[in-house]
Amino acid sequence: MQGYPQQQQQYCGYDAAASQAQQQQQQQYAYSPAVGNGDYGSYYAPANAGASQAAVASGVGVGVGVGGYGGQYMQQGQQQAYQYEQQQYASGMSKTADVVASPLAPQVESPTAYAYAGPAAALAPGHDTPSAAPNATDDNGLRWTWSTYPNTYRDTKHDPVSVASITLPEMIVPLACMYTPLRPLETSHFVLGDPAARGQQCPNCGAFWNKHCHREEGKFWVCLSCLRRNPMPPNYSPEHPALHHDTVEYIIPSAAPATAGGAVDASARHTYPTFVFIIDACLPVEELEALKQNILRCLNWLPPQSLVGLISFGARTSVWELGTSTLTRCYSLRGERQYEPAELSAMLQVTDAMPVQGRFLAPLEDCEFVLTTLIEELQCDDSVTPGNKRPLRTTGTAVSVAVRLLELLYEKPAAKAAKAAAASSAPAVKAGRLLLFTGGPCTRGPGTVVGIEKEKMMRFHRDIIDGDTPYYADAFNMYKGLQQRLSNVQASLDVFAESFDQTGILEMREAVNQTGGTFICGDMFNHKMFTTSFQRYFDRFDPRVRALEAQGGAAAGAAFSVRSAFGVKFGVHTSVETLVSGVLGPCLVDEQANKTSPHRAASPIQIGVGGTTNWCVSTLDEAVTYTFLFDTATMSKKGGGDAAGAKDPRSIEGRHRFLQFVVRFTTPHGESRVRVTSVVLHVAPSLPSIEPQYFVQHEAFDQTCAATVLARMVVSILEKHPSKWDDTKRWLDTLLVRFVRRYGNFRPGIPESLRLHPCLSLFPSFLFNLRRSEYFMVLNISPDETAFKRHWLMRDPVDNCVLMIQPALYSYDIEAPQATPVPLDSCSLRPDNILLMDAYFNIHIMWGTTIFAWIQAKYQDDPEYLYFAQLLENVENDAIGLLSTRYPYPRFSRTDANGSEARHIKTRMNPTVTHHSGGIGAAAATAAGDQSDVIYTDEASIMKFMESLKQAVVSLGKDGNGAGNNSIGVR
Structure with a gap:
């Protein structure tokens, strides 16, 4: 018989000592009931708990002991509060069980909040007060690892610390920012007009004027990037938005080409994007029918003027003509080999008299009936495949043909090109998306990833590391070649792969990632995961521009934010001696821009796309959020940051560094825009050397943003060195040891003396979870799943990325029926609570053994136990709230603590209590006969990780600086 959940020192079989230890762990970091706003929702605002620790060594360095993992294991600012409509608990999940003790009514207790009292900040002479890291994305779409610019020196004798050849800077964690280029803006930030034509852009370096630049009314303004004096723009107004906001968006008017009679020729220049549907015809019948219904439904979400195309593939690739209503034509290609572009043009009979537009690519409003009919009549091509073989799929050929159609669309014959140039200088807008729907791997022709015999397994990580991949190199190179061709026509490849097996997205990743495409992966096309993700895919980039439709099709120049962009070109302008190391995210080097303008601010240390x-x-x-990494080391040790232009008013008295992000793009309705974000950062004093405690005292470090940046750096390293998993983990360990050694307070040789400031205390636990995440896994995860999760880590905002690294865990029980953030630890597993884990790609509900027994006894259906039904309903509502906004739609499951799905939660938890444990927790669980809180793993716990970290930090080498003692030593 199950026990009652009592408000005592005992929790269903746990003795008083174990319960007290759990309470002490949970109280180390208590959350206040205040709610704050984050990037995309509301979050519990954390308050650091506990009194200040004793001063270390000289009495300086009040902070948090590193040994207290419970406090450091909680996500700061990431525990979300949700208010959603009530929904009744589905009683169908309950099963008949033996009679058990009923749940007791809760007793309400008042919550207690704790606050940390940090040391007073001492300002350096001649410097403004730097702002603390906001730990949130600001209105400009920016979030920094350091809120103060760390001017440092470059040590030319310092060697790289890993095979990745990334030298750790003096700050250990580099200065970097997460920037969201299309973050929505208010109406007051929009400007109609070309800034270059109005004298608002520097003709020397291309930077734009802004509110931070020095200007003399009516005379000139000084470019903060190159220090050039430029004349004040004509019709200058002090009320210009650029002089009042950090971010402004210029809407550049464009004139449509006109005919000889002066009327606008709408057919001469299309301004809407092109969509090509590439459909796998080897799907099972029920999945193919579901896919066709979803595609037909999405036609209502496309602009009527947009061009559409249809390609189906199986053993052959079929290209369908949509411009003819009397007789539908289909061009069938065998797809056994790679076709040259000219050869494809000849096969499709594309000539000057028979162009692509109007045949294979036609306006949706003109060919909707034909397209709908073709999709409805599409038949399954997998009826004759033997059971021991895979279907023949020519996926690579189908994608190559789609790319060729877009190339032919923008290739003008010589005679027409001269006529078009004389009529108008405005070319056709290049914008397109290829939507690939596939239910299995390519087995024929270019892009083949596996043979047709099912006895031949798909490649795994170990095969890639050992080089035992006969198809990988050719398929990868084929899609990498398509990547540049897609970029030339400003189109992306979006892959919707639904299969229980791998489909080959690992080989496609370059063509998808670097063009801004999207991976959506699941199990079946007739599952809710695909249907919901497919709808949110269109909601995310909004091809119809709903803001424009809401204005009744207003004229060009209307001030509103768009959700997507095509043909994006972006760059960075910086002050002198501020260098850019690179960008992490979906992008390529703009070769055309590099030919016309020098990149003097590029750092010799390249990270990502540098x-x-x-x-x-x-x-x-x-x-989509990019990571910009900066090299803050000055080129010489003379002067540093304070001396460089300290008396020059054009450099803002030498106490700030200037950075400007410029994004040029075309909206889905063909409008050209330029978004300019200009910011300045306070410069930390760097004479004679930078003081680490300066950043600690001013809380200038954003540990959540830093963890995301490092996770992206790890992914970038593993992409370049796929077989160097262990070396990359050692590089991460070295970084963490040096970081804690630099910013922590300790006495050499005494691990227990190590203390970290609260603004740093969560950073080790983030990296601990990163080491245990799927991004470092080789076993029990397929290469396709790895590519899928890396894809989203490299493009989503900080708040989403941190959930991928360290899931959020919430507890519900009779005493606290609302979501209560708890440590991601096995100590949070209790028989009398319900856990809700949000791991971004997975959302799971797990009932404790006692709760599950009550559910089986159907106490939630008894009016006497209404509070128990409300408890179950609260968990369901919070889970539904997460599912209602998450993109892509995550996997969702409900299970009990001993169910098969419980592994998804337990594998992400810190294994405090394992089958090897001989402590109080394991003994109590064994005595009670409940093993739900025992995690069967050989991995090291965070306690062992922290002990190894402290030992490595306080150990000093022969030279006294800890060199050579940078290994944590846990797996």
């Missing part, structure tokens, strides 16, 4: 300050990407949506 060596330039100009990048491009085919498509972008409102949530």
Whole structure:
């Protein structure tokens, strides 16, 4: 018989000592009931608990002991509060069980909040007060690892610390920012007009005027990037939005080409994007029918003027003509080999008299009936495949043909090109998306990833590491070649892969990631995961521009934010001696911009896509977030940051560094825009050397943003060195040891003396969870799943990325029926509570053994136990709230603590209590006969990780600086 959940020192079989230890762990970091706003929702605002620790060594360095993992294991600012409509608990999940003790009514207790009293900040002479890291994305779409610019020196004798050849800077964690280019803006931030034509852009370096630049009314303004004096723009107004806001968006008017009679020729220049549907015809019948219904439904979400195309593939690739209503034509290609572009043009009979537009690519409003009919009549091509073989799929050929159609669309014959140039200088807007729907791997022709014999397994991580992949290199190179061709026509490849097996998205990743495309992966096309994700895919980039439709089709120049962009080109302008190391995110180097303008601000230390300050990407949506990394080391040790222009008013008295992000793009309705974000950062004093405690005292470090940046750096390293998993983990360990050694307070040789300031205390636990996440896994995860999760980590905002690294865990029980953030630890597993885990790609509900027994006894259906039904309803509502907004739609499951699905939660938890444990927790669980809180794993717990970290930090080498003692030593 199950026990009652009592408000005592005992929790259903746990003795008083174990319960007290759990309470002490949970109280180390208590959350206040206040709610704050984050990037995309409301979150519990954390308050650091506990009194200040004793001063270390000289009495300086009040902070948090590193040994207290319970406090450091909670996500700061990431526990979300949700208010959603009530929904009744589904009683159908309950099963008949033996009679058990009923749940007791809760007793309400008042919550207690704790606050940390930090040391007083001592300002350096001649410097303004730096602002603390906001730990949130600001209105400009920016979030920094350091809120103060760390001017440092470059040590030319310092060697790289890993195979990745990334030298750790003096700050250990580099200065970086997460920037969301299409973050929505208010109406007051929009400006109609070309800034270059109005004298608002520097003709020397291309930077734009802004509110931070020095200007003399009516005379000149000084560019903060190159210090050039430029004449004040004509019709200058002090009320210009650029002089009042950090971020402004210029809407550049464009004239449509006109005919000889002066009328606008609408057919001469289409301004809407092109969509090509590439459909796998080898799907099972029920999945193919569900896919066709979803595609037909999405036609209502496309602009009527947009061009559409249809390609189906199976053993052959079929290209359908949509411009003829009397007789539908289909061009069938065998797809056994790679076709040259000219060869494809000849096969499709594309000539000057028979162009692509109007045949294979036609306006939706003109061919909707034909397209709908073709999709409805599409038949399954997998009826004759033997059971021991895979279907023949020519996926690579189908994608190659789609790319060729877009190339032919923008290739003008010589005679027409001269006529078009004389009529108008405005070319056709290049914008397109290829939507690939596939239910299995390519087995024929270019892009093949596996043979047709099912006895031949798909490649795994170990095969890639050992080089035992006969198809991988050719398929990867084929899609990498398509990547540049897609970029030239400003189109992206979006892949919807629904299969229980791998489909080959690992080989496609370059063509998808670097063009701004999207991966949506699941199990079946007739599952809710695909249907919901497919709808939110269109909601995310909004091709019909609903803001424009809400204005009744207002004239060009209307001030509103768009959710997506095409043909994006972006760059960075910086002050002197501020260098850009690179960008992490979906982009390529803008070769055309590099030929016309120098990239003097490019750092010799390249991270991600580096060596330039100009990048491009085919498509972008409102949530895509880039990581810009900066090299803050001065080129010489003379002067540093304070002396460089300290008396020059044009450099803002030498106490700030200037950075400007410029994004040029085309909206889905063909409008050209330029978004300019200009910011300045306070410069930390750097004479004679930078003081680490300066950043600690001013709380200038954003540990959540830093963890996301490092996770992206890890992914970038593993993409370049796929077989160097262990070396990358050692590089991460070295970084953490040096970081804690630099910013922590300790006495050499005494691990227990190590203390970290609260603004740093969560950073080790973030990296601990990163080491245990799927991004470092080789076993029990497929290469396709790894590519899928890396894809979203490299494009989503900080708040989403941190959930991928360290899931959020919430507890519900009779005493606290609302969501209560708890440590991601096995100590949070109790028989009398319900856990809700949000791991971004997975959302799971797990009932404790006692709760599950009550559910089986159907106490939730008894009016006497209404509070128990309300408890179950609260958990369901919070889970539904997460599912209602998450993109892509996550996997969702409900289970009990001993169910098979419980592994999804337990594998992400810190294994405090394992089958090897001989402590109080394991003994109590064994005595009670309940093993729900025992995690069967050989991995090291965070306690062992922290002990190894402290030992490595306080150990000093022969030279006294800890060199050579940077290994944590846990797996």
